[in-house]
Amino acid sequence: MWINKECIKGNNTLITVIGSKDAQEQLKSMIESLLNSKVMEPHECETQNDDCSNPDYSKCDDSNSINTITDIDWTVAAKECEEYQQKQWATYPDVKKNFYIEDPEVANMTKEEVEKIRLENNDINVAHTFETDTITDHHIPNPVQTFEQAFKHYPDILVEIEKQGFEKPSPIQCQAWPILLSGKDMIGIAQTGTGKTLAFLLPALLHIDNQEIPRSKRSGPTVLVMAPTRELALQIHKEVKKYDYHGIRAVCVYGGGNRSEQVKMLSEGVEIVIATPGRLNDLVQTDYLDVKGVSYLVLDEADRMLDMGFEPQIRKTLLDVRPDRQSIMTSATWPPGVRRLATSYMKNPITVCVGSMDLKAVHSVTQKVYIVNEDEKIDLLKEFFQNMTLEDKVIVFFGKKAKVDDLGSDLALHGVKCQSIHGDREQCDREQALADIKSGDVRILLSTDVASRGIDIEDITHVFNYDFPRDIEEYVHRVGRTGRAGRTGESISLFTRRDWALAKELIKILEEAEQEIPQELYSMADRHDEMQKRKSEERDGRRYGSSRGGNRGGRNGSDRFGGRW
Incomplete structure (x- = not known):
């Protein structure tokens, strides 16, 4: 609907109201009443009784008049917002992140030994994701080769690993555990089925258990794991439940599950929340879940979440999580969207890539x-x-x-x-x-x-x-x-x-x-390339005024692929 108030300096403003006819009329009345009260304030210019269709703005006192248009200095606004957020987060307790005590055998590895171990473990590539001036610690921990080298100072963790019957760490675990136990942000790029869940889970258990604030006094979960699908979220939850470590509790929240039951479990207190983006935002917005105390954040299968259109929900959630958290992102590929997220929300992350970043299928x-x-x-x-x-x-x-x-x-x-x-x-x-x-x-x-x-x-x-x-x-x-x-x-x-x-x-x-x-697959690829080239030439021809006539080709199926079609 149009809300007309020509006495206000400037053009009409179009306000779109969605709702019933009565609701629209009520809102219109409220807006007009508000505008009238603003125009008739005592500080108004001396022309207030004149015909508003031709107001004399020259007689107005710009310092007091509603007609004054003030430009917003967005730089100042952003700075004030940042200062406010810093004051807010300053009230939260410090996060303890570094729990790594490097085994002497690992610490004393030569550069050649480190490279050999990484090469033998599916050619692990590891480096700082972004080379920036803000990196103060350029050290990347050496990989471990046994569970004991990573967790010998945490015997209860070793007991839980032993229960699962694992023989040795997977390639992603070899390099991820020293990095994550050191409190660094990490991006793990590896194909599915390579042990990524355990790579971020065991450091998460230690992170929960070793914060200064007792678990009973925390306002919400300490660890948040976001996953793209219900099935993956449930699978992560199942993996977490295998490890009975110091009574740490986990809940899985996802769309399609019993919301009331999920809310009930959250109200009883949990340390780990595994969630799909939609249900997570729902519970945060309705104040059933407080994520401000999350200090260990995992975005699992980040590329898949972006493919499914969850980037807005992810970004909204990250605004509510404390900025000094430890962040982990796993992905099977390294597309631009994942790089954007990492740039915006991670601090000097280290990328661990098992094998090449080029897309490839498992060789088994x-x-x-x-x-x-x-x-x-x-x-x-x-x-x-x-x-x-x-x-x-x-x-x-x-x-x-x-x-x-x-x-x-x-x-x-x-x-x-x-x-x-x-x-x-x-x-x-x-x-x-x-x-x-x-x-x-x-x-x-x-x-x-x-x-x-x-x-x-x-x-x-x-x-x-x-x-x-x-x-x-x-x-x-x-x-x-x-x-x-x-x-x-x-x-x-x-x-x-x-x-x-x-x-x-x-x-x-x-x-x-x-x-x-199949040889036919090569033929199809060649034909498709020819068609794309022909289309490009036709577009260029039209752009530069060439004839629109002629044989464009590629419209008949039998012409595309040769004899078979």
């Missing part, structure tokens, strides 16, 4: 790609089901939730036991589906990309990409659902002409892993 998986027509897919999938052995377990990925439901119903009608998981299923059904595939009650899991990351089912033997994913990163993560925990696996992908834009990137992944590549 045999990747097979079949170039097919769309109508051939269902027969090939049914043929695969018929050839499954009793030891086989498969996750079949689809692009649409409706296809998951349709095929699930079709298999059930034919007496084939399977489970399905996608975003529209109830949380209890999703959890039951994962439980059934883990236990072996079913050996077929039909899924959308909700299960492509963070779901740890060690004995999945096959991944079947019925629909090829929309980007190559998702393909890599789907492949990573098999070949876990030292096992081998097989990935089968059905690739159609509608997927041809990804052919070139797929070839790179297959070549890096030394997999067999």
Whole structure:
């Protein structure tokens, strides 16, 4: 609606009001009343009784008049805001971060020994993420090779590790533990299934247990772990519960779960909160969760959270967490969005990258790609089901939730036991589906990309990409659902002409892993490049006034890919 008040110096202001007609009229009346009261103040200029349609502003006393327009000095405002926040956070107790007592054997390693250990552990690359003048401590701790080297001064932690039956630290753990125990911010870049959760969890337990303020007197959780999906959040929670360390309590909060039950658990007091961004913001905004006391923050699968559009929720949460926290970010890739977050919210982080930062699939998986027509897919999938052995377990990925439901119903009608998981299923059904595939009650899991990351089912033997994913990163993560925990696996992908834009990137992944590549895939990549080049030339031609006529090519499917199509 328009709120007109021409007596105020300047143009009309358009105010948009959403609500019922009565509510709109009531708000309009309130705004006009407020404006009238401002205009008729005693300090108003002497023309207050004149015809407002032609006010004489020259007679106004600008120092007292509402007509004065004051520019906001945003530099000053930002400085005042920062000073206010510093005063606010100054009332909080100091954070203790450094709990690392370096083993003499580790401390005395030569540079050559350090490089050799990193190379042997999947070629660990470690460096300061951003080379800036603010870095005062350039030292990067040497990697450890045993659990004792990292935790020998914390025997209760070693007891918990021993219960799990681990033989030695994984590559990411070798380098991450010395860094995190030293209290430094860290970015861990490694593929899923490499032990990233334990890498940040054990230092978190020590961080909780060794703060000066007793746990009973803290206003909220000490550790906050944000995860992109319910399944990953629940998996992290399950991992935390394996370690019964000094009575530390954890709760998992996520959309689709019982909110009342989650609120109840929070009210009873917890030290670790594992949360999805949406539910986390909901509980913070409604004052059921206070994150101001969080001093150890983990953004797990940060690239996935950004892919899913959670950046606004993440940034909002980070504003409420104390700035002198220790921050950890894990990611399978290093895209621009993750770099932006790290630049904004981390202090001189150290990047630990297991292997190359280039995207690649795990080498324990045999990747097979079949170039097919769309109508051939269902027969090939049914043929695969018929050839499954009793030891086989498969996750079949689809692009649409409706296809998951349709095929699930079709298999059930034919007496084939399977489970399905996608975003529209109830949380209890999703959890039951994962439980059934883990236990072996079913050996077929039909899924959308909700299960492509963070779901740890060690004995999945096959991944079947019925629909090829929309980007190559998702393909890599789907492949990573098999070949876990030292096992081998097989990935089968059905690739159609509608997927041809990804052919070139797929070839790179297959070549890096030394997999067999169909000749037709090379042809598709070449044809796509030719089409892109032709389109670019046509755009340039139109831009510089060339003829609009001529054969543009690439419109007919048979012309794109040669004889097959």
